Amino acid sequence: MTLPEDFINYTKALTGNELWSIISRGLADEPPVSIRLNPFKCASGSPAESLSDGKVGWCDSGYYLNSRPNFTFDPLLHAGLYYVQEASSMFLDRVMRQYASDGPLTMLDLCAAPGGKSTVARAALPEGSLLVSNEPMRTRAQILAENMQKFGHEDVIVTNNYPRDFGKSRLMFDVILTDVPCSGEGMFRKDDMAISEWSVQNVEKCWRLQREIVSDVWQCLKPGGLLIYSTCTFNTKEDEENIRYITEELGAELLPVDIDDSWKITGSLLSGFDKPVYRFLPGLTRGEGIFMAVMRKNGERDANDTPRKDKKAKKDKQRNSKKETASCNRDWIKDPDRFDFVTSDNITAAIPKAWRDVYDAAAKSLKILSAGITIGESKGKDIIPAQALALSRALNKDTFAQAELNYAQAMSFLRKEAVTLPADTPRGYVLVEFNGVPLGFEKNIGNRANNLYPAEWKVKSSHVPDEYNEIIRTK
Numbered sequence: 194m195t196l197p198e199d200f201i202n203y204t205k206a207l208t209g210n211e212l213w214s215i216i217s218r219g220l221a222d223e224p225p226v227s228i229r230l231n232p233f234k235c236a237s238g239s240p241a242e243s244l245s246d247g248k249v250g251w252c253d254s255g256y257y258l259n260s261r262p263n264f265t266f267d268p269l270l271h272a273g274l275y276y277v278q279e280a281s282s283m284f285l286d287r288v289m290r291q292y293a294s295d296g297p298l299t300m301l302d303l304c305a306a307p308g309g310k311s312t313v314a315r316a317a318l319p320e321g322s323l324l325v326s327n328e329p330m331r332t333r334a335q336i337l338a339e340n341m342q343k344f345g346h347e348d349v350i351v352t353n354n355y356p357r358d359f360g361k362s363r364l365m366f367d368v369i370l371t372d373v374p375c376s377g378e379g380m381f382r383k384d385d386m387a388i389s390e391w392s393v394q395n396v397e398k399c400w401r402l403q404r405e406i407v408s409d410v411w412q413c414l415k416p417g418g419l420l421i422y423s424t425c426t427f428n429t430k431e432d433e434e435n436i437r438y439i440t441e442e443l444g445a446e447l448l449p450v451d452i453d454d455s456w457k458i459t460g461s462l463l464s465g466f467d468k469p470v471y472r473f474l475p476g477l478t479r480g481e482g483i484f485m486a487v488m489r490k491n492g493e494r495d496a497n498d499t500p501r502k503d504k505k506a507k508k509d510k511q512r513n514s515k516k517e518t519a520s521c522n523r524d525w526i527k528d529p530d531r532f533d534f535v536t537s538d539n540i541t542a543a544i545p546k547a548w549r550d551v552y553d554a555a556a557k558s559l560k561i562l563s564a565g566i567t568i569g570e571s572k573g574k575d576i577i578p579a580q581a582l583a584l585s586r587a588l589n590k591d592t593f594a595q596a597e598l599n600y601a602q603a604m605s606f607l608r609k610e611a612v613t614l615p616a617d618t619p620r621g622y623v624l625v626e627f628n629g630v631p632l633g634f635e636k637n638i639g640n641r642a643n644n645l646y647p648a649e650w651k652v653k654s655s656h657v658p659d660e661y662n663e664i665i666r667t668k
């Protein structure tokens with residue numbers, strides 16, 4: 194790996210020779226491999242023994258692996274039982290369990306694709322909380338929606354907007370995460386593009402854009418609310434100097450996070466700025482290079498700032514009278530009374546009643562890609578169950594016929610090939626599973642079955658291993 198000369202000089206000047214030699218050695222090493230289990234689908238799971246290489250210190254559901262298996266060939270990855278994520282990014286879990294554990298809360302993850310930190314956040318948020326997961330770039334937003342559907346938690350809205358759109362939406366959040374686009378120095382060993390695109394001019398461009406992003410969304414953070422700012426870069430312009438701008442110009446206080454010395458997380462590199470900020474350096478910390486800081490916005494939290502039951506009950510009544518719930522099998526999900534069933538363009542979604550007001554406000558001014566649980570699409574009298582339903586933790590499995598697939602069949606299903614079901618499988622929609630875990634739906638029409646796996650999600654690899662290589666154990 195050849196690092197840009199300007200980057201070396203700049204970083205060496207910041208860190209000093211000793212730390213720089215650790216970082217440069219770290220950047221030349223193989224990156225550690227890690228995964229995070231989905232607590233809603235795999236609470237008592239663990240990595241396969243042959244791969245296991247210890248736990249990530251700052252995240253209970255994070256594990257290191259001793260090598261990089263071919264994740265694409267594991268049906269359980271596609272079913273959302275775990276997420277492949279570099280370990281440093283899992284520090285968000287630590288931050289949220291310390292500062293965002295009292296709920297319910299509303300949270301916005303503003304720059305969220307492909308969804309790694311959104312899935313950390315969704316796992317850490319108190320039950321009943323809502324996560325709005327946003328990405329402005331259209332194609333990346335689709336990938337985000339896919340990953341959030343695989344994660345399978347119903348209290349999520351995925352949007353495709355720029356930060357200024359949130360400013361106009363008048364939505365307010367208790368927690369905002371800005372994992373801003375950056376010059377990517379911390380990803381050099383994983384991503385050659387980050388090296389080729391790095392330049393002093395790009396660092397300048399990045400810190401300005403990052404300030405603009407935070408400023409645009411600042412009005413959406415409630416007084417007393419939490420801003421979590423992160424980058425995957427080392428330089429102080431995009432890190433400490435932006436934090437100084439946010440605290441001094443926008444009005445926020447930096448908060449310390451409890452850390453363990455053995456994790457070797459370092460602090461501020463900016464002289465004269467001795468504040469609690471957290472930097473993960475390759476070669477020192479076991480993960481990629483990231484920077485994170487946690488701030489509380491000035492002002493008091495409004496103690497009455499919870500949804501008012503009386504107002505909500507009245508609205509529920511009005512909505513029910515509109516017969517919104519018409520065309521859908523409510524019993525496809527568990528506890529259907531918790532949800533409003535909303536149909537738009539023939540697609541029905543179950544929206545948790547608890548945050549229906551936020552959904553309505555968001556629908557007026559934002560581009561929503563998915564919200565709650567997408568239940569299915571009506572075609573004539575038929576309702577085709579959605580992939581998101583198959584992967585939702587709220588799926589009521591017992592309302593569908595089920596068929597267990599072997600490994601070869603499961604991979605064929607994920608490649609959107611025809612998979613023949615056992616002769617005694619009932620006709621109609623069938624939930625197909627691997628190791629008892631839902632993968633999606635087929636429509637069994639007797640002599641054959643139509644594979645309903647989304648074409649955009651299909652596994653493209655032409656080669657598939659003959660044997661299943663277990664990456665995680667589910668129990």
Ligand SMILES: C[S@@+](CC[C@H](N)C(=O)[O-])C[C@H]1O[C@@H](n2cnc3c(N)ncnc32)[C@H](O)[C@@H]1O
Nearest residue numbers: 304305306307308309310330356372373374406
């Ligand atoms: C560091 S990545 C986010 C990674 C993500 N949080 C995760 O953990 O998977 C930054 C994201 O910001 C998005 N982005 C680019 N320009 C943006 C802008 N003007 N406002 C907000 N986000 C932007 C990028 O497309 C990218 O997906």
